[in-house]
Amino acid sequence: MDTNTKLLKKNAFRVTKVRGVTASRVRVPGGHLKAEYLSLLQNIAETYGNGTVHITNRQGFEIPGIAFANMPAVNELLQPIIEGLGINQQESGKGYSAAGTRNVVACVGNRVCPFACYDTTAFAQRIEKAIFPNDLHFKIALTGCPNDCAKVRMHDFGIMGMTEPQYNKDRCVNCGACVKACERKSVGILSEVNYKVERYADKCIGCGECVLACPVGAWTRGEQKLYRLTLLGRSGKKNPRLGEDFIKWVDEDSIIKIILNTYGYVQQYIDPNAPGGKEHIGYIVDRTGFEEFKKWALKDVQLPETAEVYTPVYWKGVKY
Amino acid sequence: MGFFLAKDGVNAVLERWRDDYLIYAPVRMAGGGPYSDTDSIQYGQIHRVEEIVYDQKSRYSFKEILLPLSQTLFFFTEDQIKEAEELKKGAIIFLRSCDLHAVKRLDQVYLQNGFEDYYYQRLRKRVKFVLMGCQKAFENCFCVDMQTNIIDTYDASLEENGDGYVMDNHCAEWESLLSKYSLRQLDVRPSHVTETNVHVEIPPGVSIDVAKSKMWDEYDGRCINCGRCNFVCPTCTCFTMQDIFYTDNGKVGERRRVAASCMVDGYTDVAGGGSYRKKNGERMRFKVLHKVYDFKKRFGYHMCVGCGRCDDICPEYISFSHCINKLGSAVKEVDGNDA
Ligand code: HEM
Ligand code: HEM
Ligand code: SF4
Ligand code: SF4
Ligand code: SF4
Ligand code: SF4
Ligand code: SF4
Numbered sequence: 206m207d208t209n210t211k212l213l214k215k216n217a218f219r220v221t222k223v224r225g226v227t228a229s230r231v232r233v234p235g236g237h238l239k240a241e242y243l244s245l246l247q248n249i250a251e252t253y254g255n256g257t258v259h260i261t262n263r264q265g266f267e268i269p270g271i272a273f274a275n276m277p278a279v280n281e282l283l284q285p286i287i288e289g290l291g292i293n294q295q296e297s298g299k300g301y302s303a304a305g306t307r308n309v310v311a312c313v314g315n316r317v318c319p320f321a322c323y324d325t326t327a328f329a330q331r332i333e334k335a336i337f338p339n340d341l342h343f344k345i346a347l348t349g350c351p352n353d354c355a356k357v358r359m360h361d362f363g364i365m366g367m368t369e370p371q372y373n374k375d376r377c378v379n380c381g382a383c384v385k386a387c388e389r390k391s392v393g394i395l396s397e398v399n400y401k402v403e404r405y406a407d408k409c410i411g412c413g414e415c416v417l418a419c420p421v422g423a424w425t426r427g428e429q430k431l432y433r434l435t436l437l438g439r440s441g442k443k444n445p446r447l448g449e450d451f452i453k454w455v456d457e458d459s460i461i462k463i464i465l466n467t468y469g470y471v472q473q474y475i476d477p478n479a480p481g482g483k484e485h486i487g488y489i490v491d492r493t494g495f496e497e498f499k500k501w502a503l504k505d506v507q508l509p510e511t512a513e514v515y516t517p518v519y520w521k522g523v524k525y
Numbered sequence: 526m527g528f529f530l531a532k533d534g535v536n537a538v539l540e541r542w543r544d545d546y547l548i549y550a551p552v553r554m555a556g557g558g559p560y561s562d563t564d565s566i567q568y569g570q571i572h573r574v575e576e577i578v579y580d581q582k583s584r585y586s587f588k589e590i591l592l593p594l595s596q597t598l599f600f601f602t603e604d605q606i607k608e609a610e611e612l613k614k615g616a617i618i619f620l621r622s623c624d625l626h627a628v629k630r631l632d633q634v635y636l637q638n639g640f641e642d643y644y645y646q647r648l649r650k651r652v653k654f655v656l657m658g659c660q661k662a663f664e665n666c667f668c669v670d671m672q673t674n675i676i677d678t679y680d681a682s683l684e685e686n687g688d689g690y691v692m693d694n695h696c697a698e699w700e701s702l703l704s705k706y707s708l709r710q711l712d713v714r715p716s717h718v719t720e721t722n723v724h725v726e727i728p729p730g731v732s733i734d735v736a737k738s739k740m741w742d743e744y745d746g747r748c749i750n751c752g753r754c755n756f757v758c759p760t761c762t763c764f765t766m767q768d769i770f771y772t773d774n775g776k777v778g779e780r781r782r783v784a785a786s787c788m789v790d791g792y793t794d795v796a797g798g799g800s801y802r803k804k805n806g807e808r809m810r811f812k813v814l815h816k817v818y819d820f821k822k823r824f825g826y827h828m829c830v831g832c833g834r835c836d837d838i839c840p841e842y843i844s845f846s847h848c849i850n851k852l853g854s855a856v857k858e859v860d861g862n863d864a
Binding site: 315319321322323324366368374375376377378379380381382398399400413416417418419420421422423425426428 | 752786
């Protein structure tokens with residue numbers, strides 16, 4: 206059997222333990238999909254796979270037990286899913302065009318969760334549209350609020366929703382609920398002064414617990430959608446580490462531009478001998494220094510006035 | 526006299542009213558809800574009739590206009606006080622039947638309860654009410670059972686009808702204005718509901734003994750004493766006083782009165798550090814019996830008007846109407862105890 210495994214992988218199939226047998230990897234950007242696609246997946250698994258489906262860590266489905274010969278047929282069946290999920294594709298009916306950049310994952314966000322500061326899936330889909338298909342190894346995750354259910358600090362780019370709480374002191378009845386909520390559930394930066402509430406804004410993480418706690422609506426959410434962007438977290442063998450804060454109170458457009466800029470930076474500086482043409486961005490930054498990365502990442506980015514850039518950024522992590 | 530007005534006519538009337546009044550109605554506060562990308566329907570000033578939200582119940586009631594959540598009463602220095610300014614204009618408030626019944630309760634407490642509250646009467650006498658007819662009841666309404674679904678003590682009523690609006694006017698000084706801007710006169714009866722989803726039955730045998738029932742215990746664990754049920758209620762009248770000494774000059778300051786809730790910690794704190802009704806079930810009992818027992822004993826009718834806002838807002842899904850409906854078996858339970 207002669208099969209180009211490089212092309213097979215790029216087409217979102219996997220080389221498995223069993224010779225001649227592959228698995229199809231289906232991405233769901235933002236992790237939310239119409240239920241109708243589940244029956245299509247079921248059909249592929251039962252027709253060409255072994256009748257099982259694995260739910261992946263990055264919010265996709267892996268359909269194992271597919272014979273190499275059936276890859277074109279599977280790609281045909283994948284087409285309505287690829288279209289329905291808004292995946293950028295080079296040639297219709299031929300499956301995925303690249304598999305380097307990983308699925309953009311998201312917590313359930315404000316379609317369901319009361320804490321979430323925005324529609325995580327919609328933003329994930331917007332990022333998907335901007336960056337795919339792409340062979341470079343990028344991992345991006347979005348979470349609705351600083352609870353970070355999506356564990357975005359494990360990713361190259363972590364996007365965490367924030368809300369800038371707005372205080373209407375004429376509505377405040379000094380019940381203390383917000384002060385207590387911030388103290389017990391968050392960073393404890395609200396205090397009572399003269400029977401009203403003061404917020405130490407510098408330390409506010411924008412979790413919105415105060416807004417949720419207030420019984421009279423004295424706290425409301427800020428109009429602007431703002432985020433915390435964390436950088437270059439990773440798991441893996443060499444030096445796993447958590448992502449560090451890069452920009453706080455940043456907007457959507459800037460985040461997308463920074464991600465796109467980083468593709469340029471990686472193309473420039475990636476180790477030409479990296480195994481499989483893949484290198485975690487963090488190792489590249491370790492090599493070039495953070496300032497060089499920052500220069501590339503922020504090129505032509507118009508940060509909003511609210512944005513606070515952390516610099517320099519240092520990472521910790523496990524060293525063996 | 527009743528009138529039929531086109532939308533432009535109503536807006537012309539509102540514009541003339543605004544010479545003498547601030548006009549308040551339930552409006553949509555975009556992004557004002559507690560969750561992201563959710564709105565809040567609450568009272569605000571309006572300029573045009575399109576801003577008035579008819580098809581949803583307001584989260585907070587009109588009460589905030591007559592009894593501001595936080596109101597400065599006067600300013601003081603070491604030897605002088607200065608009363609806070611009165612509003613420059615009067616106010617017109619758009620509200621529903623249950624809420625207009627609630628005005629009667631507020632008046633009862635602030636005007637006809639031994640003495641007149643100065644700050645309340647100062648504002649109250651300059652307020653006029655426009656009834657918003659209800660074509661259908663909302664999810665948690667129980668106005669029919671509380672007999673608050675119909676009212677005729679409004680200054681005017683206003684609701685949409687076909688391609689325009691109908692208004693019934695009781696206010697003599699508005700008569701010529703309305704004649705001028707209306708298309709025609711007609712007989713108008715504001716809509717009212719005659720059936721609600723939720724029903725309540727307040728048993729006749731309620732007495733203070735019902736406090737001994739076990740029914741209150743469940744709320745010890747369920748209720749988080751947030752006070753939302755009181756703050757949204759159009760008939761809750763409790764306040765607390767705050768004397769503020771300015772931080773720049775600790776010898777001058779102001780006195781505020783601020784809405785209080787019998788569900789929230791601190792309500793029963795007294796000099797010397799005492800505090801009562803520590804359990805949330807006891808607070809629930811106090812609130813419920815105030816609404817459908819004590820008030821009536823004193824004034825002859827129930828405090829609760831059945832607007833259902835407390836049910837709409839409780840984050841723990843505690844239903845006040847459901848609780849009322851448990852009073853019947855609680856009465857039997859405590860009767861049994863005595864025997
Ligand atoms: C042993 C003696 C007294 C006791 C145990 C007592 C107890 C209390 C308590 C428990 C309150 C309610 C406080 C609160 O709600 O926070 C109160 C309020 C009040 N007491 Fe007394 N009191 C005493 C003597 C007096 C005397 C001698 C006067 C006047 C000459 C007085 C005038 C008032 C007034 C005006 C209030 C209402 C204050 C307000 O509404 O802000 N009390 N008292
Ligand atoms: C052992 C002695 C006392 C206990 C345990 C006690 C307990 C209480 C409690 C539980 C309340 C709250 C009642 C409610 O909100 O329904 C209250 C209110 C009050 N008590 Fe007492 N009390 C005591 C003695 C006194 C005395 C001696 C006075 C006055 C001379 C007094 C004056 C008041 C006043 C003015 C209120 C406020 C009533 C209101 O807000 O309508 N209390 N007390
Ligand atoms: S991260 Fe926040 S928004 Fe997302 S599911 Fe968790 S709590 Fe909800
Ligand atoms: S948003 Fe969160 S951190 Fe900021 S004040 Fe509110 S509760 Fe505290
Ligand atoms: S929760 Fe709301 S009313 Fe209570 S102290 Fe905070 S801002 Fe004021
Ligand atoms: S009954 Fe509900 S709204 Fe009222 S204090 Fe308890 S938890 Fe809050
Ligand atoms: S107790 Fe509840 S239903 Fe009754 S008037 Fe108050 S908010 Fe409305």
